[in-house]
Amino acid sequence: MAPSPSDSSIARLNSIVSHLQQSAKDDPALEKSEWKDVMLEIKKRQVFNQTVDANDRGYIRQKTQGKLWVRDRIDRFVDPGTFYEVGSIAAQAKYDSNGKLVDYSPANFIAGKAKVNGRDLIIAGDDFCIRGGHADGAVWGKSLYAEQMALVQKIPIVRLIDGSSGGGSVTTMLTHGMRVPPLIGMHDVISSLSVIPVAAAALGPAVGLGAARATLTHFSVIPQKIGSLFAAGPPVVANATFETVTKESLGGALVHTANGTIDNLAVDEDDCFAQIRLFLSYLPNNNTQMPPVATCDDPVDRCDQDLLDIIPRRRQRPYQVRDIIIRVVDKGSWFEIGARWGDGAVCGLARIHGYPVGVIAFDGSKQGNVLSSASSQKFRRHLDLCDVFGLPVVNFADYAGFSIGTQAEREATIRHGATVTAALYQCDVPYFTVILRKVFGVAGAAFVDNRVPNQRVAWPSGDWGSLPLEGGIAAAHKRELEAAGDKRQEVYNRILAEYEVARSPVRTAEHFDIQELIDPRHTRPLVCEWVRMQYENVLPSRLEKVRVNGPRILYRP
Known part of the structure; x- marks a missing residue:
């Protein structure tokens, strides 16, 4: 008969004892200490918790799915040798009436302090090998402590999510009975968003509260082949909605990076770690x-000479706004956030003359430069990020207005458009704007x-006005x-030609309604000087107000 998990755990613990006793003999001070027995007991549990059992079914399942073990993840993410674990012997242990240990299972939530790129942070990860990451194996106080420690120490927190991560398991009813579901620590999770950078990687199934913890962040990333996220998994969905779904079709990486639930798609786990490190490098x-x-x-x-003709003279012809961004910001510094969603909204972080900035723009090749509900939500979220952490915003403007039509109305475009307008003003x-092409209507006005x-x-x-000239005519x-009949197009072209004369941006500049028309090639020098002035003259005084009064706008994920 194969040994039970309890028997196996106790046997592994006992096998560690002889090794530790031999080590104690090599430490004369410990060998003579009256605390030797307690110290060895602590070390025994630490070694057990930190040493993987290659024969464990949960570990085998993890490796079979192509996933890293949680401690391997932490080692590959943080600077070498900097991880200091908190709760290193936390576990679920059972003793008999004589005080003998009869069952032992490490907590499936690992947390501690570490450094990334030389900067302090709190790192927390789920161990899917134990109870599939469910809360009943987590020793929930560790998760709460990690969140509170990051908030009190005012350092970033990174969550490596793989399981329910604090949600419930139906089996807990057998031991604890039915309970009103709590959200212990949610106040700290929400408060952190207005104080410290919060990032997460969904490195397996992120379910229930785990899904919430992945999205209650400033930046989230998911590897395409192993990550998924949903409020409830396929078995629960099948029972509730009678849908037959897989993890991928229900809430796979491609699903949630296309709707904005998760910001970025990654090739694998190492790519997730690299993207989070890069994201944090722009933030305090x-x-x-x-x-x-x-x-x-x-x-x-x-x-850059290419900027001179990068936008075609013919207004109907598209161009690639990202080609403009990468030519203006410091080379290699452009980091886009949410590239797979937002109906053309382009958001990201970059450096200009070494200074971190937030960047917003619009990819007119997709949506014709009209803001939809999704693009408005994406812009609003990015503006909040920049506002909380004091990043100047550089706006490459080309906005033809809000999207119109029945679909736009069903999606509450005006509601979300008004929300991003409020964010821009709040x-x-x-905030610096480089007008590239279109600025029309309320949407255009709000951004410039x-x-x-x-x-x-x-x-x-x-090209600007109350509404696009062609539709306005x-x-x-x-x-x-209508009276022109067969000559409608001829009359239209004549009227358009008359307006084209007045349409010239030179005339706008003559009235000083646009402060300056510039040679596109001079954009980088101009923006570099502006950003330098903000960091030297404006941001320090703004920061003093934040220190005294707190953030004016709380972050809204």
Whole structure:
């Protein structure tokens, strides 16, 4: 008969004893200490908890699925030798009436302090090998302590999620009875979002509260082949909605990176770790510190010749806005967030002359530069991130207005559009606009006219007004066009030509309605100088207000 899990655990613990006793003989001070028995008992549990059992069914399942063990994940994510575990002997243990240990199972939640790129943070990870990451194997106080420690110490927290991560398991009813479900520690989880950077990787199934912990973050990432996220798994869904689904079709990586639940898709776990490290490198440890400035060998006065003709003269022809961004920011510093969702909204972090900035723009090749419900939500979330951590925002503007039509109305586009408008006006980080092409309607105005004074420039390709000229002509000259009959197009072209003369951005600049028209090649030098001024003159005083009064706008995930 095969040994039970309890028998196996006790046998492994006992096998550790002889090794530790031999080690104690090599430590004369410990050998003579009256605390030797307690010290060895502590060490025995630490060694057991930190040593994988290659024959364990949970571990075999983890490796079969192509996943790393939680301690391997931590080792590969943090700076070598910097992880200090908290709760290193936390476990579920049972004793008989004589006080003899008869059952032992380590907590399936690992947490502690570490360094990443030389900076302090709290790292917390689920061990899916034990009870599938369910809460009844977690010793829940460890998770709560990790969240509270990060908040009190004002350092980032990174969650490596693989399981329910605090949610319930039906089997707990047999031992604890039915309970009103608690959300212990949720106040700390929510509060952290307005104080410290919070990032998560869904490295397996993130279910229930685990799914909430993955999304209550500033940045989340998921590996394509092994990550998934859902409120309830396939068995529960089948019973409730009679749908037959797999983890991938229900809440796989491609599903949730396309709807914005998870920010970024990763190739594998190491890619997840690399993206989180990069994300954190742009942010301060907390909202009372300045963003970290890096050395920069990209010349401030670099003028990229390709920018001169990167936007076609014909307005109907698209261009790639990311090609503009990477030519303006420091080389190699562009880090996009949420590339797979948002209906054309482009958001990310970058450095300009070594200074971290938030970047917003629009990919007009997808949605024709009109803001949908999804793009509005994506912009709002990114603006909140920049506002909490004091990142100046550089806006590459090309917004043709809010999307219209029955689908747009069903998606509450105006509601979400009004929300991003409020975010633009409420956030108080420095904000600079480079108008690339279209600025129309309320949407366009909100993105370029939200400061006093507005700090903005325009390229010669700038095109603006209350609404796009082509559609405006059809509305304003409706009777004349209808009366033209067969000559409608000829009349339309004549009217359009008359408006084209007044459409010139030069005329707008003559009235000082746009502060400056610039050579596109000079964008980087101009933006570099603006960002430097914000870091030297504006952000320090803003930071003092945050230290005294707290953040003006609480982060809304």
